[in-house]
Amino acid sequence: MIEIRHLCKTFSSGEDRVDALNDINLTIADGDIYGIIGMSGAGKSTLVRCINMLERPTSGQVLLDGRNLGALDQAALRQVRREVTMIFQQFNLLMQRTCLQNVCFPMELAGVKKADARRRATELLELVGLPDKAGAYPAQLSGGQQQRVAIARALATDPKVLLCDEATSALDPNTTAQILGLIREINAKLGITAVVITHQMSVVKEICRHVAILDHGTVAEEGLVSAVFAAPKSEAGRRLVFPGRVDEQVSDPRDQSQLRIIFRDSRTTSIPLVAWLAREQNVMASVISATTQPIDGETYGGMLLSVNRGELAAALDFLNAIPNLTVEEVTDLVR
Amino acid sequence: MSGKLFSAQSVAEALNCLKTEIPFAIWETFYVTVLSTALAVVIGLPLGVLLVAGEKDGVLPLPGWLMKLLNAVINLLRSVPFLILMIMVFPLSRLLIGTTVGTTATIVPLVVAAFPFIARLVESSLREVDPNIIEAAASMGATPMQIITKVMIPESVPSLLSNVTIALTTILGYSAMSGIIGGGGLGQIAINYGYYRYKYLVMVVAVIVLIVLVQIFQSVGTALAVKSDKRLKH
Numbered sequence: 396m397i398e399i400r401h402l403c404k405t406f407s408s409g410e411d412r413v414d415a416l417n418d419i420n421l422t423i424a425d426g427d428i429y430g431i432i433g434m435s436g437a438g439k440s441t442l443v444r445c446i447n448m449l450e451r452p453t454s455g456q457v458l459l460d461g462r463n464l465g466a467l468d469q470a471a472l473r474q475v476r477r478e479v480t481m482i483f484q485q486f487n488l489l490m491q492r493t494c495l496q497n498v499c500f501p502m503e504l505a506g507v508k509k510a511d512a513r514r515r516a517t518e519l520l521e522l523v524g525l526p527d528k529a530g531a532y533p534a535q536l537s538g539g540q541q542q543r544v545a546i547a548r549a550l551a552t553d554p555k556v557l558l559c560d561e562a563t564s565a566l567d568p569n570t571t572a573q574i575l576g577l578i579r580e581i582n583a584k585l586g587i588t589a590v591v592i593t594h595q596m597s598v599v600k601e602i603c604r605h606v607a608i609l610d611h612g613t614v615a616e617e618g619l620v621s622a623v624f625a626a627p628k629s630e631a632g633r634r635l636v637f638p639g640r641v642d643e644q645v646s647d648p649r650d651q652s653q654l655r656i657i658f659r660d661s662r663t664t665s666i667p668l669v670a671w672l673a674r675e676q677n678v679m680a681s682v683i684s685a686t687t688q689p690i691d692g693e694t695y696g697g698m699l700l701s702v703n704r705g706e707l708a709a710a711l712d713f714l715n716a717i718p719n720l721t722v723e724e725v726t727d728l729v730r
Numbered sequence: 731m732s733g734k735l736f737s738a739q740s741v742a743e744a745l746n747c748l749k750t751e752i753p754f755a756i757w758e759t760f761y762v763t764v765l766s767t768a769l770a771v772v773i774g775l776p777l778g779v780l781l782v783a784g785e786k787d788g789v790l791p792l793p794g795w796l797m798k799l800l801n802a803v804i805n806l807l808r809s810v811p812f813l814i815l816m817i818m819v820f821p822l823s824r825l826l827i828g829t830t831v832g833t834t835a836t837i838v839p840l841v842v843a844a845f846p847f848i849a850r851l852v853e854s855s856l857r858e859v860d861p862n863i864i865e866a867a868a869s870m871g872a873t874p875m876q877i878i879t880k881v882m883i884p885e886s887v888p889s890l891l892s893n894v895t896i897a898l899t900t901i902l903g904y905s906a907m908s909g910i911i912g913g914g915g916l917g918q919i920a921i922n923y924g925y926y927r928y929k930y931l932v933m934v935v936a937v938i939v940l941i942v943l944v945q946i947f948q949s950v951g952t953a954l955a956v957k958s959d960k961r962l963k964h
């Protein structure tokens with residue numbers, strides 16, 4: 396289990412101070428796939444680098460199974476880094492070593508016997524689906540293949556936790572899906588906890604169970620992916636779940652109110668909401684936008700309705716009575 | 731002079747020299763150059779590593795004053811012209827070799843002139859290593875020493891090879907200059923015949939042999955650097 400307690404990180408160079416992280420509190424359970432999402436500059440990389448102490452926090456603690464990592468000396472930290480390994484956006488393979496030698500590298504650092512290391516590396520290359528690339532150099536591989544080698548390398552020391560910093564951001568959608576599939580498989584087969592840093596909604600939806608939304612160095616909200624995505628509570632959350640929010644700009648806020656509706660499961664989607672509103676409440680709503688998306692094995696729908704201001708209360712009452720459906724008035728219109 | 735350059739007598743002299751003195755001079759030049767470069771690498775490589783690793787945010791930070799001192803000494807040695815340096819290190823040559831003239835004695839000024847140069851070349855090679863790869867190694871629990879010996883140096887081998895080739899050809903030129911202090915080799919032949927005895931054709935021949943040597947060193951060095959680079963798809 397990883398517990399992050401009141402973590403702060405300030406970068407200062409001379410007069411300039413950047414508060415990259417501000418009082419972060421998160422708990423990541425063993426065996427979870429935990430997403431950390433946020434816009435560029437939100438502090439994601441800094442946070443993940445604090446988890447293995449590549450970056451020393453300014454204050455606060457990171458506890459790994461109860462051990463305070465900030466209190467460890469360099470030698471003990473190096474030991475921890477064999478339990479908490481990392482993959483990167485740019486793969487960061489050693490370019491002058493073959494794939495097999497790359498996978499052997501962390502074992503070499505740890506003093507594992509050469510023959511044992513080679514045997515294990517061969518197994519790992521098989522696990523990631525590249526048994527025939529042992530003798531190839533990274534430059535001879537595609538990006539997706541290089542990331543597979545990097546994953547094999549990260550697994551070489553039998554870690555408990557795999558930190559993935561934008562691991563699929565340099566890959567095309569197809570390859571991204573394959574690499575995410577591999578991470579999910581590793582999580583399921585080996586029980587390794589995965590912390591997935593990304594700025595892509597689709598990545599979180601695809602593999603994460605929990606998610607934290609990072610915004611300007613603070614956690615805007617966190618929880619189960621299904622819950623956060625179905626009804627984002629924070630401004631940052633809504634910005635991510637409903638990117639652009641252009642749909643909110645199409646009606647006149649002086650006499651029209653907007654309602655954001657989120658519903659889940661097929662029983663709800665079979666209800667003819669707009670027709671019912673008209674028949675039962677005599678409220679004439681216009682549909683501004685509507686979507687459905689699969690999250691974590693369930694289907695979620697979202698709709699933005701516009702109604703006359705005077706009819707808002709009636710519409711809210713009516714919609715709130717429907718189970719498996721959340722509704723709220725959109726008040727903070729982006730203009 | 732040009733009229734006499736290819737006279738029957740001068741051609742005969744040059745041919746004779748080519749047969750008798752030049753082969754041994756090639757060997758002397760080769761041996762002085764390679765040995766001096768090797769010794770300069772032994773001193774310059776660790777210094778170059780310190781220049782990069784010892785920086786404030788390097789993998790093995792050293793005290794600021796030490797880095798300043800190291801940089802100052804290297805710059806100082808690099809700014810002394812080789813001809814002057816040769817004379818300045820006479821006491822050192824006498825101490826180490828027992829004499830200040832002769833082929834072996836020229837190795838001392840050559841090494842003194844070359845190691846700061848090589849330290850700078852090594853520094854620039856090591857700076858080419860992707861810092862993300864170094865960070866990745868740190869994230870796997872590498873010690874600073876492991877990062878230096880297993881990441882920084884191996885990853886920059888192709889660049890180190892091309893830079894050592896540059897050093898080798900430069901030192902070859904210096905070694906020819908050391909002919910002035912009786913350093914032996916092709917440089918001494920060129921000076922003895924061309925400068926002291928006005929036998930220009932022999933000098934020209936010696937210079938041509940030097941040019942050929944530089945070409946060979948450079949081609950072999952470049953080929954090795956290219957061959958060793960696994961970033962190229964071949």
Ligand SMILES: Nc1ncnc2c1ncn2[C@@H]1O[C@H](COP(=O)(O)OP(=O)(O)OP(=O)(O)O)[C@@H](O)[C@H]1O
Pocket residue numbers: 406407413414415433434435436437438439440441442594
């Ligand atoms: N070494 C550093 N020195 C100074 N400021 C830094 C340093 N590293 C990060 N920062 C600052 O901290 C903030 C967070 O950076 P970070 O790299 O963690 O963002 P990120 O969420 O990973 O962004 P991206 O999606 O672009 O990778 C930024 O404002 C950045 O400029």
Ligand SMILES: [Mg+2]
Pocket residue numbers: 439440441561
């Ligand atoms: Mg980042």
